[in-house]
Amino acid sequence: MAAARTPVLRHFLSCQPRALRVWNQRRWAQVHDVRFLATTQQPRNLVEKYRDKLDRKAREEGHNDIDSLKAAYADKIHALRKEADVVVPPLPPPPPPATPTTPNQQQQQPPPQIPKQPSSSSSTGIKPLSSILDLPKASALALQELTAIWRLHHAAQPTSLSAIIPAATFTTMQATARQHPQFVLPVPHPSQGAEMHFLQWTWDAPTRSATVLFTQLAEYKARGEFAAPHTTVTHYTDLADEGKGVVLMQGSVVRDRGVRVEDAQWLVVCLQRFYGGWDGIGGGEAQERAEERRRLLEWFGRGDGRFSVERLLEEAERMG
Template sequence: MAAARVPALRHLLSCQPRVLHASNQRRWAQVHDVRFLATTQQPRNVIEKYREKLDRKAREEGHPDIESLRAAYADKIKNLRKETDTVTAPLRGATPGAQAPPPPSSSSSSPPPPQSASSSTATQPSQEQQQQQQQQQQQQPRKSSSSPTGLKPLSEILDLPKASALPQAELTAIWRLRHAARPNSLCAVIPAATFAAMEAMARTHPQFVLPVPHPEQGAEMHFLQWTWDPPTRSATVLFTQLAEYKARGEFAAPHTTVTHYKDLMDRGGGDGDGAAAGQPGVVLMQGTVLEDRGVKVADAQWLVMCLQRFYGGWDGSGGEAGKERAEERRRLLEWFGKGDTRFSVEKLMEEAERMG
């Protein structure tokens, strides 16, 4: 009997450390809710991962930063989340392993059982609930713009009926005061006839180059491109450093974005007796100079002034000499657009120096 007990005793002694070790593991083990860990992680890693692409997308659509791009697409993101919630709602309440009920057979002739009055009133919303839902829908903010570019219409910036009734001097003062607090912003109030001449030239020649003189380093060339957004009745000019445009092409990031709103161009053309009748039509321009792009606000102002000059904004000034200079600028635009060898940077510099 003693010999029979020895192997059993040895087996018990050899198993004891493993049992103690296992009990210690169970005692000090910690269980984490995976759902909590998955839902409480900060989305910063995702934003940092795609920051370059989001920054590029914002610049292409004329936004100063990613937050502005997110605000422009807020409604679209909200609608997508609603659609996702609608699709996944039946799955959230399902029991794991349970099978979905089979669809009703069209060949079944037995009618569904009638519902009682209490069940019908529980499933159908009351009139008060319907009224509350209608009020909530009416109070929801409207979409900022129907434009795919995300640009804000002028109606969301100014009260158009009131603005159209203001004299040009007062409207100009209000427009400038609105942008006075932003040091990197540009603004102007352009007469309707002046902008009409500029836009006609831009439709034919939407791309051009302009120089920015630097006394210590010579001149730096910048590439400009016109774009139009019919939903917001606006025309935008994107300024990009020519070196970056040559290196990156359509993916080059603009350093300055200038948008012209044409909502008030024909405010004085009505036959009514309102205050707007008789007021000259104007175009409101606003722009943004992005930081860390190597361009100062003074350089962007110079580019906007050159833009107006070369696109026929000041053709009527200067008498005969002014008309001759305007014709020379028009020829440079045409030569650049056609790739004519007569276009030269030296001639472009000469015309730009005459404006200084």
């Protein structure tokens, strides 16, 4: 989201892995003649072990003893030994079986991979409203009950912000935000004057949400796109078209960023007023003030020289 911060403030601010050593492994591998090992290490008592069977075989064929039997089969034994001396090239190893053939092999097969379920948050890290509320049950509640539950859910967190905004009001705010996604707002400090804060709108289609990031202007001037926001406010539109006609807003203030929760609340109120959330309330002078706020948004977005911090502060004081 930091990459989306265009240089809109320029006018305003000027006033490897290691390789496998397979070749070396093959080079130093040792090959043994298995046939040699098998035929030269016969046990010395092999003849003694089978003497009874050899004696019986010799008598059956009319020989006096084992030596006479060996002499009779000398030519055949010589031919078999000569045939065994022929070197046969080794066969390539057989491919692994496609399916297990024994129960033991079946037990050794790895379990099938289960597809991962989609994450509960989008690629932007924003949680969907369904991970916070049971949407079917929330849709069935009366608006007063839904409001109480939403506020109670955030009451236990001292750094949280929450609100329920009429869908028509948010539609007006969002239309203005699409045209002017960045702006600056002041936070008045009676003993120190006013502190300026930079805001940016972002949208996330998977969660049907619009988020506003607030960053101290001094922080943004010092760090640019790498500046960290102190307050994040997300608007969920899931219930806007579900018969409720409301948008649920929740936000949080980061501790130790030099901003109090009261300051963040003031910024949210200013956000609603400058982006048309209070348009149509009252007439005459109220309408003139709404037009002035709209002009300030347009001038800031275009880098128009008519935008000034003094006019912005004057308009913020009228709101107080």
